[in-house]
Amino acid sequence: MSIIEHIERLFDERGDSQYGFEAVSQLEHALQAAAMGEQEGATPSLVAAALLHDVGHLLHNLPDDATEQGIDDRHEELGQRWLQRHFGLDVTEPVRLHVDAKRYLCATEPAYEASLSEPSIQSMAVQGGVMTPDEVQAFAALRHCEDAMRLRRWDDAAKVVDQKTPSLHHFLQMIADSVPCSAVAVDSETTAEKTK
Numbered sequence: 001m002s003i004i005e006h007i008e009r010l011f012d013e014r015g016d017s018q019y020g021f022e023a024v025s026q027l028e029h030a031l032q033a034a035a036m037g038e039q040e041g042a043t044p045s046l047v048a049a050a051l052l053h054d055v056g057h058l059l060h061n062l063p064d065d066a067t068e069q070g071i072d073d074r075h076e077e078l079g080q081r082w083l084q085r086h087f088g089l090d091v092t093e094p095v096r097l098h099v100d101a102k103r104y105l106c107a108t109e110p111a112y113e114a115s116l117s118e119p120s121i122q123s124m125a126v127q128g129g130v131m132t133p134d135e136v137q138a139f140a141a142l143r144h145c146e147d148a149m150r151l152r153r154w155d156d157a158a159k160v161v162d163q164k165t166p167s168l169h170h171f172l173q174m175i176a177d178s179v180p181c182s183a184v185a186v187d188s189e190t191t192a193e194k195t196k
Protein backbone atom coordinates (compact mmCIF):
# COMPACT_ATOMS: atom_id res chain seq x y z
CA MET A 1 0.00 0.00 0.00
CA SER A 2 1.30 3.48 -0.81
CA ILE A 3 1.43 6.23 1.82
CA ILE A 4 -1.34 8.05 -0.06
CA GLU A 5 -3.59 4.97 0.10
CA HIS A 6 -2.70 4.51 3.75
CA ILE A 7 -3.63 8.10 4.63
CA GLU A 8 -6.92 7.63 2.79
CA ARG A 9 -7.62 4.46 4.75
CA LEU A 10 -6.78 6.11 8.10
CA PHE A 11 -9.27 8.91 7.45
CA ASP A 12 -11.86 6.43 6.13
CA GLU A 13 -11.57 4.29 9.23
CA ARG A 14 -11.04 6.91 11.91
CA GLY A 15 -11.71 10.33 10.39
CA ASP A 16 -15.24 10.51 11.72
CA SER A 17 -13.99 10.48 15.32
CA GLN A 18 -14.62 13.71 17.19
CA TYR A 19 -11.88 16.37 17.18
CA GLY A 20 -11.40 16.54 20.96
CA PHE A 21 -14.33 18.44 22.44
CA GLU A 22 -14.81 20.52 19.28
CA ALA A 23 -17.97 20.19 17.17
CA VAL A 24 -16.22 18.86 14.04
CA SER A 25 -14.77 15.46 13.11
CA GLN A 26 -11.06 14.76 12.59
CA LEU A 27 -11.63 14.63 8.82
CA GLU A 28 -13.55 17.94 8.72
CA HIS A 29 -10.85 19.55 10.85
CA ALA A 30 -8.06 18.29 8.60
CA LEU A 31 -9.83 19.37 5.40
CA GLN A 32 -10.60 22.83 6.76
CA ALA A 33 -6.99 23.37 7.84
CA ALA A 34 -5.68 22.23 4.44
CA ALA A 35 -8.22 24.37 2.59
CA MET A 36 -7.07 27.48 4.44
CA GLY A 37 -3.48 26.71 3.55
CA GLU A 38 -4.41 26.28 -0.08
CA GLN A 39 -6.43 29.51 -0.10
CA GLU A 40 -3.44 31.39 1.30
CA GLY A 41 -1.22 30.01 -1.46
CA ALA A 42 0.95 27.95 0.88
CA THR A 43 3.41 25.47 -0.65
CA PRO A 44 2.08 21.96 -1.37
CA SER A 45 4.26 20.64 1.48
CA LEU A 46 2.69 23.04 3.98
CA VAL A 47 -0.82 22.25 2.73
CA ALA A 48 0.04 18.56 3.21
CA ALA A 49 1.26 19.36 6.73
CA ALA A 50 -2.03 21.13 7.42
CA LEU A 51 -4.01 18.11 6.22
CA LEU A 52 -1.88 15.72 8.28
CA HIS A 53 -1.04 17.81 11.36
CA ASP A 54 -3.28 15.73 13.63
CA VAL A 55 -2.67 12.35 11.99
CA GLY A 56 -1.14 11.30 15.31
CA HIS A 57 -4.66 11.37 16.80
CA LEU A 58 -5.62 8.68 14.26
CA LEU A 59 -2.65 6.49 15.18
CA HIS A 60 -3.26 5.93 18.89
CA ASN A 61 -6.01 4.26 20.84
CA LEU A 62 -6.49 6.86 23.54
CA PRO A 63 -10.00 8.28 23.89
CA ASP A 64 -11.03 11.28 21.71
CA ASP A 65 -11.09 13.48 24.81
CA ALA A 66 -7.69 12.34 26.17
CA THR A 67 -6.40 15.87 26.70
CA GLU A 68 -9.58 16.86 28.51
CA GLN A 69 -8.81 13.99 30.88
CA GLY A 70 -5.37 15.46 31.54
CA ILE A 71 -3.49 13.04 29.24
CA ASP A 72 -1.01 14.49 26.75
CA ASP A 73 -1.25 12.08 23.79
CA ARG A 74 1.93 13.59 22.22
CA HIS A 75 0.11 13.36 18.89
CA GLU A 76 2.46 15.85 17.24
CA GLU A 77 5.46 13.56 17.84
CA LEU A 78 3.54 10.42 16.93
CA GLY A 79 2.45 12.07 13.68
CA GLN A 80 5.93 13.34 12.90
CA ARG A 81 7.50 9.90 13.48
CA TRP A 82 4.95 8.26 11.22
CA LEU A 83 5.22 10.87 8.48
CA GLN A 84 9.02 11.11 8.42
CA ARG A 85 9.30 7.70 6.77
CA HIS A 86 7.71 9.19 3.69
CA PHE A 87 7.96 12.99 3.74
CA GLY A 88 10.68 15.59 4.19
CA LEU A 89 11.13 18.21 6.89
CA ASP A 90 8.90 20.75 5.10
CA VAL A 91 5.98 18.44 5.94
CA THR A 92 7.12 16.85 9.20
CA GLU A 93 8.50 19.88 11.05
CA PRO A 94 5.33 22.01 10.95
CA VAL A 95 3.46 18.90 12.17
CA ARG A 96 5.94 18.32 15.01
CA LEU A 97 5.88 22.00 16.00
CA HIS A 98 2.18 22.83 15.78
CA VAL A 99 1.56 22.31 19.49
CA ASP A 100 4.64 24.31 20.48
CA ALA A 101 3.49 27.06 18.09
CA LYS A 102 0.40 27.53 20.27
CA ARG A 103 2.57 27.75 23.40
CA TYR A 104 4.85 30.23 21.57
CA LEU A 105 2.01 32.44 20.31
CA CYS A 106 0.47 32.58 23.79
CA ALA A 107 3.79 33.88 25.11
CA THR A 108 4.37 36.46 22.37
CA GLU A 109 0.92 37.73 21.27
CA PRO A 110 -1.28 39.02 24.08
CA ALA A 111 -4.50 38.66 22.05
CA TYR A 112 -3.78 35.13 20.83
CA GLU A 113 -4.65 33.17 23.97
CA ALA A 114 -7.97 34.99 24.26
CA SER A 115 -8.82 33.84 20.72
CA LEU A 116 -8.39 30.14 21.53
CA SER A 117 -11.27 27.76 22.12
CA GLU A 118 -11.76 26.37 25.62
CA PRO A 119 -10.50 22.85 24.67
CA SER A 120 -7.36 24.41 23.15
CA ILE A 121 -6.63 26.32 26.34
CA GLN A 122 -7.29 23.21 28.44
CA SER A 123 -5.03 21.01 26.34
CA MET A 124 -2.19 23.53 26.59
CA ALA A 125 -2.01 22.90 30.33
CA VAL A 126 -1.02 19.27 29.72
CA GLN A 127 1.20 20.22 26.76
CA GLY A 128 3.60 22.33 28.83
CA GLY A 129 1.73 25.65 29.20
CA VAL A 130 2.81 29.04 27.87
CA MET A 131 6.47 29.07 26.73
CA THR A 132 9.15 30.49 28.99
CA PRO A 133 11.43 33.23 27.55
CA ASP A 134 14.15 30.62 26.91
CA GLU A 135 11.70 28.37 25.07
CA VAL A 136 10.47 31.35 23.02
CA GLN A 137 14.03 32.13 21.93
CA ALA A 138 14.73 28.51 20.98
CA PHE A 139 11.48 28.17 19.04
CA ALA A 140 11.99 31.41 17.11
CA ALA A 141 15.39 30.14 15.93
CA LEU A 142 13.93 27.03 14.27
CA ARG A 143 13.88 27.00 10.49
CA HIS A 144 10.25 25.93 10.32
CA CYS A 145 8.87 28.19 13.05
CA GLU A 146 7.02 30.48 10.62
CA ASP A 147 5.41 27.52 8.83
CA ALA A 148 4.44 26.03 12.19
CA MET A 149 2.74 29.29 13.21
CA ARG A 150 0.84 29.57 9.92
CA LEU A 151 -0.33 25.98 10.34
CA ARG A 152 -1.29 26.71 13.95
CA ARG A 153 -3.59 29.56 12.95
CA TRP A 154 -5.35 27.35 10.38
CA ASP A 155 -5.61 24.64 13.03
CA ASP A 156 -7.25 27.09 15.46
CA ALA A 157 -9.77 28.23 12.86
CA ALA A 158 -10.56 24.79 11.41
CA LYS A 159 -13.49 24.07 13.69
CA VAL A 160 -16.45 25.43 11.72
CA VAL A 161 -19.54 23.22 11.65
CA ASP A 162 -20.73 22.33 8.11
CA GLN A 163 -17.94 24.30 6.40
CA LYS A 164 -17.63 23.43 2.69
CA THR A 165 -14.13 22.30 1.66
CA PRO A 166 -12.44 20.48 -1.20
CA SER A 167 -12.52 16.69 -0.75
CA LEU A 168 -9.89 14.44 0.81
CA HIS A 169 -9.28 13.08 -2.68
CA HIS A 170 -8.44 16.59 -3.91
CA PHE A 171 -5.70 17.01 -1.31
CA LEU A 172 -4.36 13.46 -1.72
CA GLN A 173 -4.06 14.05 -5.45
CA MET A 174 -2.22 17.33 -4.78
CA ILE A 175 0.19 15.49 -2.45
CA ALA A 176 0.76 12.69 -4.98
CA ASP A 177 1.41 15.25 -7.75
CA SER A 178 3.40 17.94 -5.91
CA VAL A 179 4.92 16.81 -2.60
CA PRO A 180 8.18 14.84 -2.60
CA CYS A 181 7.42 11.55 -0.91
CA SER A 182 9.14 8.17 -0.72
CA ALA A 183 7.51 5.07 -2.16
CA VAL A 184 8.29 2.85 0.84
CA ALA A 185 5.43 0.45 1.52
CA VAL A 186 3.54 1.14 4.73
CA ASP A 187 1.88 -2.14 5.70
CA SER A 188 1.56 -2.72 9.45
CA GLU A 189 3.09 0.65 10.38
CA THR A 190 -0.03 1.82 12.14
CA THR A 191 -0.01 -1.23 14.37
CA ALA A 192 3.68 -0.71 15.14
CA GLU A 193 3.06 2.90 16.19
CA LYS A 194 0.13 1.96 18.40
CA THR A 195 2.28 -0.29 20.54
CA LYS A 196 4.93 2.36 21.28
Ligand code: FE
Binds near residue numbers: 029053054155
Ligand atom coordinates in the same frame (compact mmCIF):
# COMPACT_ATOMS: atom_id res chain seq x y z
FE1 FE B 1 -5.59 20.34 15.05
